[in-house]
Amino acid sequence: MPEQCDPHPYDALLLLSFGGPEGPEDVVPFLENVTRGRGIPRERLKEVGQHYFLFGGVSPINAQNRELLDALRKDFADHGLDLPVYWGNRNWAPYLTDTLRTMVGDGHRRIAVLATSAYASYSGCRQYRENLADALAALKAEGLPVPRVDKLRHYFNHPGFVRPMVDGVLASLAGLPQDAREGAHLAFTTHSIPTAAADTSGTPADHTQDGEGGAYVAQHLDVAREIAAAVHAETGVQHPWRLVYQSRSGAPHIPWLEPDICDHLEALHAEGAPAVVMAPIGFVSDHMEVKYDLDTEATAKAAELGLPVARSATVGADPRFAAAVRDLLLERAATERGRAPERCALGALGPSHDLCPVGCCPARTARPAAAGADWAGPAAEAPA
Numbered sequence: 001m002p003e004q005c006d007p008h009p010y011d012a013l014l015l016l017s018f019g020g021p022e023g024p025e026d027v028v029p030f031l032e033n034v035t036r037g038r039g040i041p042r043e044r045l046k047e048v049g050q051h052y053f054l055f056g057g058v059s060p061i062n063a064q065n066r067e068l069l070d071a072l073r074k075d076f077a078d079h080g081l082d083l084p085v086y087w088g089n090r091n092w093a094p095y096l097t098d099t100l101r102t103m104v105g106d107g108h109r110r111i112a113v114l115a116t117s118a119y120a121s122y123s124g125c126r127q128y129r130e131n132l133a134d135a136l137a138a139l140k141a142e143g144l145p146v147p148r149v150d151k152l153r154h155y156f157n158h159p160g161f162v163r164p165m166v167d168g169v170l171a172s173l174a175g176l177p178q179d180a181r182e183g184a185h186l187a188f189t190t191h192s193i194p195t196a197a198a199d200t201s202g203t204p205a206d207h208t209q210d211g212e213g214g215a216y217v218a219q220h221l222d223v224a225r226e227i228a229a230a231v232h233a234e235t236g237v238q239h240p241w242r243l244v245y246q247s248r249s250g251a252p253h254i255p256w257l258e259p260d261i262c263d264h265l266e267a268l269h270a271e272g273a274p275a276v277v278m279a280p281i282g283f284v285s286d287h288m289e290v291k292y293d294l295d296t297e298a299t300a301k302a303a304e305l306g307l308p309v310a311r312s313a314t315v316g317a318d319p320r321f322a323a324a325v326r327d328l329l330l331e332r333a334a335t336e337r338g339r340a341p342e343r344c345a346l347g348a349l350g351p352s353h354d355l356c357p358v359g360c361c362p363a364r365t366a367r368p369a370a371a372g373a374d375w376a377g378p379a380a381e382a383p384a
Ligand SMILES: CC1=C(CCC(=O)O)c2cc3nc(cc4[nH]c(cc5[nH]c(cc1n2)c(C)c5CCC(=O)O)c(CCC(=O)O)c4C)C(CCC(=O)O)=C3C
Pocket: 018, 019, 020, 021, 031, 034, 035, 038, 040, 044, 045, 048, 059, 060, 061, 116, 117, 118, 121, 123, 124, 191, 192, 193, 194, 247, 248, 249, 250, 282, 286, 287, 288, 289
């Protein structure tokens, strides 16, 4: 087998995602799974439930993940990479533990994991590692073999993630009314998180104080800068841009990252911006946050203001993203074999670490998390 297509030591890839309801009867149990023990106000839950009911109780996320699975299997087959791909979720079927049980039943013992979250944060990184720890502990408790799981590095700055978003922004600009195009602002959006979580995102060396936002904000700014520069290079126009936030939850007295996209649209309108492209760089695919918070709520806000807006495409199942996943997997496989492969990354931050160090994206209450430097295996600590 040619070195560059050798997945050894991995024997399978696991796509690890959030999960979402598939019908109206799933919505409340899904929200209960998401919010278990997290202290989200009831009012917020009712409101978010309504977003799902507006779409027939079906989250777009599962269909998007099925498309990504197809794209990954096609990419692997087209490149002679013989590696099965599985899918498991944090909050809805197929549940992570069930998928891992199937995987060990199929004989897999060394599993590479791709999370559908590109950036560092508790919700997007450590929480998935906690989910893996819980699932491995469940397997162990059932007397099943416990596989080794390795989480692939953050890919926010991988060209296979960034370039499709550049194309998306270019397509959105091209669709704006001609007289508004040149002066259009770019609003890069991501999920708001508590400023305390933002400040402790990434490795301890990345941590900041006073709401500066740590690795979470730094990584998004790096991607936003790259996209704006690529758009400038392509169109010759330097569009003004800003990183803004969406989908805030939590209690109102706790500070979360701001400004919100809707407030930002108001401010841009007030200062005379002719149009805005909303680019949801924080989301790998068209999640409910994109379909509701941007396509429904923010778009209605813009219409009320008389401000032309366009929402650019997420990466979704773009073949360049599937190729990036193959690249990340083969890169990590080579590293695990003791080689020093090329580690592809755009922007100023460079490729992210393979193994989350101790203290990376800490939880409010410490609990076991797999696939990081602080993981000793399910034998060492049983989760509560
Ligand atoms: C950073 C981040 C990502 C991106 C990284 C990643 O992709 O993982 C993300 C993704 C997602 N979040 C999602 C849904 C929800 N998130 C919630 C709540 C929260 N998210 C948070 C952060 C994030 N969330 C936070 C700090 C909370 C507060 C409570 C807590 O600390 O946990 C709630 C509860 C109600 C509400 O408060 O909104 C829901 C329903 C879905 C599925 C969408 C679909 O169905 O298409 C997806 C992909």
